[in-house]
Structure formats: C-alpha cells, structure tokens
Amino acid sequence: IAQLRLRSNTLWFVLFCFVLFLTAFFASKLEHESKHCNGKGFQRPGSSAFDRVYTANQNCGHAYPTFLAVLWCAGLLCSQAPAAFAGLMYLFVRQKYFVGYLGERTQSTPGYLFGKRIILFLFLMSLAGILNYYLIFFFGSDFEMHIKTITSAISPLLLIP
Amino acid sequence: IAQLRLRSNTLWFVLFCFVLFLTAFFASKLEHESKHCNGKGFQRPGSSAFDRVYTANQNCGHAYPTFLAVLWCAGLLCSQAPAAFAGLMYLFVRQKYFVGYLGERTQSTPGYLFGKRIILFLFLMSLAGILNYYLIFFFGSDFEMHIKTITSAISPLLLIP
Amino acid sequence: IAQLRLRSNTLWFVLFCFVLFLTAFFASKLEHESKHCNGKGFQRPGSSAFDRVYTANQNCGHAYPTFLAVLWCAGLLCSQAPAAFAGLMYLFVRQKYFVGYLGERTQSTPGYLFGKRIILFLFLMSLAGILNYYLIFFFGSDFEMHIKTITSAISPLLLIP
Numbered sequence: 001i002a003q004l005r006l007r008s009n010t011l012w013f014v015l016f017c018f019v020l021f022l023t024a025f026f027a028s029k030l031e032h033e034s035k036h037c038n039g040k041g042f043q044r045p046g047s048s049a050f051d052r053v054y055t056a057n058q059n060c061g062h063a064y065p066t067f068l069a070v071l072w073c074a075g076l077l078c079s080q081a082p083a084a085f086a087g088l089m090y091l092f093v094r095q096k097y098f099v100g101y102l103g104e105r106t107q108s109t110p111g112y113l114f115g116k117r118i119i120l121f122l123f124l125m126s127l128a129g130i131l132n133y134y135l136i137f138f139f140g141s142d143f144e145m146h147i148k149t150i151t152s153a154i155s156p157l158l159l160i161p
Numbered sequence: 162i163a164q165l166r167l168r169s170n171t172l173w174f175v176l177f178c179f180v181l182f183l184t185a186f187f188a189s190k191l192e193h194e195s196k197h198c199n200g201k202g203f204q205r206p207g208s209s210a211f212d213r214v215y216t217a218n219q220n221c222g223h224a225y226p227t228f229l230a231v232l233w234c235a236g237l238l239c240s241q242a243p244a245a246f247a248g249l250m251y252l253f254v255r256q257k258y259f260v261g262y263l264g265e266r267t268q269s270t271p272g273y274l275f276g277k278r279i280i281l282f283l284f285l286m287s288l289a290g291i292l293n294y295y296l297i298f299f300f301g302s303d304f305e306m307h308i309k310t311i312t313s314a315i316s317p318l319l320l321i322p
Numbered sequence: 323i324a325q326l327r328l329r330s331n332t333l334w335f336v337l338f339c340f341v342l343f344l345t346a347f348f349a350s351k352l353e354h355e356s357k358h359c360n361g362k363g364f365q366r367p368g369s370s371a372f373d374r375v376y377t378a379n380q381n382c383g384h385a386y387p388t389f390l391a392v393l394w395c396a397g398l399l400c401s402q403a404p405a406a407f408a409g410l411m412y413l414f415v416r417q418k419y420f421v422g423y424l425g426e427r428t429q430s431t432p433g434y435l436f437g438k439r440i441i442l443f444l445f446l447m448s449l450a451g452i453l454n455y456y457l458i459f460f461f462g463s464d465f466e467m468h469i470k471t472i473t474s475a476i477s478p479l480l481l482i483p
Contacts, residue, residue, distance in 0.1 A: 015244075016232070018245075019249070061222070062225075065225050065226045
C-alpha cells in the first residue's frame with residue numbers, strides 16, 4: 001500500500017508541475033504580445049524613475065509564486081544543494097533585472113520575464129525526480145545518485161550571463 | 162503517537178485553510194467596494210489596449226498564490242484527479258477572463274475576481290479530506306472511496322459556463 | 323536511513339528559509355529606496371480614492387506569497403497554535419493597513435511593508451523548529467515542549483499595536 005500511495009503522490013506532482021508549466025507558458029505568451037503592443041517590454045507609459053521602480057517591482061512579484069512552488073518541488077523531489085544554488089542565482093538575477101530596469105532609458109530595457117533559465121532548470125529537476133520514482137517503481141533501478149551528480153554538474157552553467 | 166501526529170497535522174490544515182478562506186473573503190469584499198467606487202470592476206482609468214492587458218494581468222496575479230495553495234491542499238488531502246482537472250479548468254477560465262477583458266469596451270468587463278467556483282470547489286475538497294481524517298480517527302469509518310467518487314462526479318459541473 | 327533523510331530534509335528547510343529571508347530583505351531595501359524617491363511610501367502619484375485602494379491592494383498582494391510560505395513552514399516545523407494565531411493577526415493587520423491607507427491624505431500613510439513583526443515571528447518559529455531537529459540529531463535532547471511553551475507565551479505580544 002506504501003507503493004500505491006507513492007505512485008498516487010508522484011502522479012499528483014506530475015499534474016501540479018503541469019499546471020505550473022502552463023502558467024509559465026501563458027506568461028511567455030503575454031510577454032510576446034506585450035512587445036507587439038508596446039515596444040518597451042511590459043512597462044507602463046511613464047518617464048519618472050518612480051514609475052520604473054514600480055513596474056520592475058510588479059514584474060518581479062508576478063513570477064514569485066511560480067518560482068517558490070518550483071523551488072519547493074525541486075528540493076523535495078530531486079536534490080537540495082543545486083536547488084538552493086538555483087534559488088540564490090534567482091535572487092542575483094532579480095537584483096540585476098532591477099538595476100537594468102532603472103538604467104538608461106535609451107538602452108533596451110529587459111522584458112517582462114526574467115530568470116527563465118533558472119525556472120526551467122528547477123522544473124527539469126522536478127521532472128527528473130518524478131521520472132526516477134517511476135523507474136524505481138517499474139524497473140527497480142535507482143538513478144538517484146546519477147541525477148544528483150548530473151544536476152550538481154549542470155548548476156554552475158547558471159552562472160553564465 | 163502516529164495518530165497524535167496525524168491529528169495535530171490535520172488541525173494545522175484546518176487552520177491553514179481558514180486563513181486562506183479569510184483572504185478570499187477579503188478579496189470578495191474588495192471587489193464589492195471597488196464596484197461602488199468605479200463602475201467597471203477593478204480597472205484603472207485608462208483607455209488604451211495596453212492598460213487593459215496590464216490590469217487583467219494584475220488581477221490574475223493576485224489570485225494566483227491562493228489558487229496554488231488551495232490546489233496543493235486539495236490534491237494532498239483529497240483525491241488527485243479532480244484537483245488536477247480543476248487546475249486545468251482554472252487555466253481555461255483565466256484565458257477566457259483575459260480575452261473578455263480585452264474585448265469591446267461597451268460590453269461589461271468581468272469583475273476583479275474570477276474562478277470563484279473553482280477555488281470554492283478545491284476548498285470544499287480540502288475540507289472533505291480533513292473531515293474524513295477526523296471520521297477515521299473518532300469513528301473508525303472510512304469514507305475516502307465515497308468522497309473520491311462524489312468529487313469525480315461533481316468535477317464535470319465546472320465545465321458549465 | 324530515516325535519520326539521513328531527516329537531516330537532508332531539514333537542510334532543505336534551512337536553505338528554503340534563507341531564500342525567503344533574502345526576498346524579505348530585498349523588499350525592505352526597496353521600501354527604503356522608495357521613501358527617498360517619493361515621500362509617501364510606495365504609492366503611485368494619484369489623488370483619487372480608487373488609486374489608493376488600488377495601491378493598497380497591490381502592496382498587500384506582494385507580501386502574500388512570502389507570508390503563506392513562512393506560515394506553512396512555521397506550522398510544519400514548530401507548533402500549530404501560535405502559527406495560526408499569527409496568521410489571524412496578519413489578516414487583522416492587513417485590514418488595518420487597508421483602512422489606514424484609505425484614510426486622510428494629510429495623515430502619514432503607512433509604508434510599503436506591513437506585518438514585518440508577524441513575518442519575523444513566523445520565521446523565528448521555523449528556525450527554532452529546525453534548530454530543535456538538529457539538537458535531537460546531534461545531542462539527543464528534545465526541547466520541543468519548551469519551544470512550544472515559549473512561542474505560545476510570546477504570541478500574545480503580537481497584539482501590541
């Protein structure tokens with residue numbers, strides 16, 4: 001019965017991740033459309049510095065719940081150290097996005113989304129953890145060590161700007 | 162001691178759900194007041210298409226953490242398949258809300274909240290799961306199968322527009 | 323192996339809480355900077371009542387995911403009753419913040435952040451729960467009862483305005 005419970009829990013994680021992924025897909029579609037509508041990313045028309053701080057903060061706030069949920073799943077289902085490293089990288093990228101947003105007006109502002117690579121990395125970690133549970137269940141082979149090694153090896157690639 | 166732990170965990174779920182419910186209650190009160198203040202739902206005064214995309218996105222972003230938390234509770238405490246179905250329906254309703262918001266200006270725009278029925282459904286699923294744990298604990302009778310059958314039977318009703 | 327699993331899970335909680343803490347730190351830095359930029363907290367320039375409702379709602383929405391995650395951690399890792407009490411206090415403080423925001427314009431509006439004390443309290447509860455797990459693991463001494471007594475004793479202090 002423990003195996004049945006495990007299977008239903010992993011099924012639940014798969015569906016939860018699917019909903020998260022669709023939300024991120026909608027956000028990227030929104031960014032694409034807003035670029036057609038307005039040349040400067042998802043920014044309100046307004047020239048003052050305050051307007052730009054406000055918009056940058058809004059855009060950061062919208063990606064935050066998705067990020068927290070993916071970070072949680074990646075840490076629980078896969079390995080903790082690369083997930084925490086990705087979490088710290090997210091904070092640095094967010095800081096950089098803020099500074100870039102407040103920079104020179106002539107320079108191109110960053111788009112609506114940021115940290116796409118980090119959220120994708122955490123999402124793939126969750127998927128790898130789920131696949132590993134299924135492999136244990138159906139084939140009896142455990143690739144947990146290999147997955148942890150691979151994710152630890154890949155995580156420094158997030159440092160590339 | 163496992164039963165004691167179970168009881169304290171379900172107590173915690175009850176209180177967590179209560180906080181979520183109060184938040185949703187405040188949001189609905191806000192919608193009611195904003196309709197008095199401004200005839201067109203919770204929309205900033207502004208006529209351009211960009212303004213409307215912006216407002217629709219803001220409104221969607223505010224309900225998102227509550228939705229994720231309720232979805233998570235419903236999946237863990239009750240059954241997974243109806244919860245995932247409700248999650249997919251939420252995404253469709255959100256898409257429809259977006260399209261409706263960007264539609265003709267003469268037409269009535271939707272209000273601040275959307276997907277009230279879906280969040281209520283997920284919340285009732287969580288409550289049913291919690292009540293079931295208490296029934297197991299106090300009376301020793303397990304209605305889990307019945308709850309799963311009932312929620313699976315009710316979930317297609319979310320398709321009604 | 324259960325102990326090893328426990329240790330890796332608590333390590334994960336430590337890192338998750340660290341990411342939450344850094345986010346809250348960025349938010350407080352943002353509040354500090356926005357006070358330099360604009361005398362009236364993180365409010366958009368706009369005089370109508372609707373503008374103020376809108377801004378108050380935005381500011382509430384941004385702290386919400388952090389609050390939910392900290393509330394969840396505090397309830398799971400430490401004791402449930404003080405965490406639920408802090409959750410209810412958060413809802414009252416939020417209501418008070420709303421009313422204060424919509425008050426007289428001459429009066430000083432509250433800043434961008436609110437409920438700092440409550441989020442700090444929940445965060446310290448999570449840390450105490452994690453430290454207790456480590457103490458059990460390394461020294462075999464269990465302070466869970468003492469921590470629960472202390473947090474229950476401290477929680478009424480949140481009532482002080």
